[in-house]
Amino acid sequence: MELLEKIDAIEKMLEVLGRPPEQLPNCETVFETVLCDKHGEYEQRKRVLTSSLIKLPSPPTRCPGCLREELTFLYAEKKRWEDRTRQQNIDRLLRQLEIPERFVSCTLDNYQPVGKESERALRVCQAYAAKWPERLKQGGGLVMCGKPGTGKNHLALAIARYVIENHQSPVIFTTALKIAREFKSTWSKTATRCENDVISHFTTPDLLIIDEVGVQFGSEAEKLIMFEIINTRYERMKPTILISNQTKEELAAFVSERVIDRMSDGGGCTLSFTWDSYRSKGAA
Known part of the structure; x- marks a missing residue:
């Protein structure tokens, strides 16, 4: 399900940002302090491939505050979806019971x-x-x-x-x-x-x-x-x-x-x- 995939992806992003970057061969991690309009300054990371003459940077990491807010929203969406599905199931079972x-x-x-x-x-x-x-x-x-x-x-x-x-x-x-x-x-x-x-x-x-x-x-x-x-x-x-x-x-x-x-x-x-x-x- 797309919603669960989004939650899983953001959880992994926050987990990665919560620990020192992993050292990978032929890669360099570049740190830069950038400004988020909503949450202020944060340390942005990006990896640069150094095995060739041309350095190819990976997409920079996002603001942790924005990630946490998005995750909170997605959790709420997941709960709403679960509650709705649960109630639909209850209504179906009560109809089938034919009280x-x-x-x-x-x-x-x-x-x-x-x-x-x-x-x-x-x-x-x-x-x-x-x-x-x-x-x-x-x-x-x-x-x-x-x-x-x-x-x-x-x-x-x-x-x-x-x-x-x-x-x-x-x-x-x-x-x-x-x-x-x-x-x-x-x-x-x-x-x-x-x-x-x-x-x-x-x-x-x-x-x-x-x-x-x-x-x-x-x-x-x-x-x-x-x-x-x-x-x-x-x-x-x-x-x-x-x-x-x-x-x-x-x-x-x-x-x-x-x-x-x-x-x-x-x-x-x-x-x-x-x-x-x-x-x-x-x-x-």
Whole structure:
């Protein structure tokens, strides 16, 4: 990139000017005090080739003050470009996440606990998001289960927003039923995707949030689909968040104890949302 090349060139110029000139064969370094209209006098250098009858001078060095000012400007341009690129990436990832309208404004800051249990759930989710690079290394997931209307979706999607805005991590939010449908669609003779394509889609992003786990009929095929995706993500150290209105015991019976155990590996845990619904107060 031209901007980075300019920064690199000026940094090298300033580095060279900050130390005595290197002695090169058949070259002479000529020093001259010259005046910069902006920064006053400075020592200008130029090399003269002395191996022939005609001396060929190199371009003279520029004013160090001017070089530093230009470098400061280029650094600011680089930051503006990085900030713009970062925001464009965040906007793209948020669009791809397709947050349901009800949860668009959900953040970890505007979740309102209603008691000690919900306060603990918020602290766990805040810590989970704050340690996201560690979660990515260890693959720890979260299980959010319990009563409807207690804030599970709010917290899960707030985590999603946090990791996108702070780490530009790709996130998919879906339901267990949608996963089952996509998987089953590959069994059709006219299907354009195979089972591996579906598995790849759900195992590629840094974070996968699966809502409504346990709502589907619970056939052996659906359980195998769910296990295949969660297990593949587990093996690839990719965090997963499961959301269910069932109790921990009911959920374990559906997805198996082995899945719940694997979700807790790598620093993950299970949160039980046992308090009464407060949807009427704005939570979900």
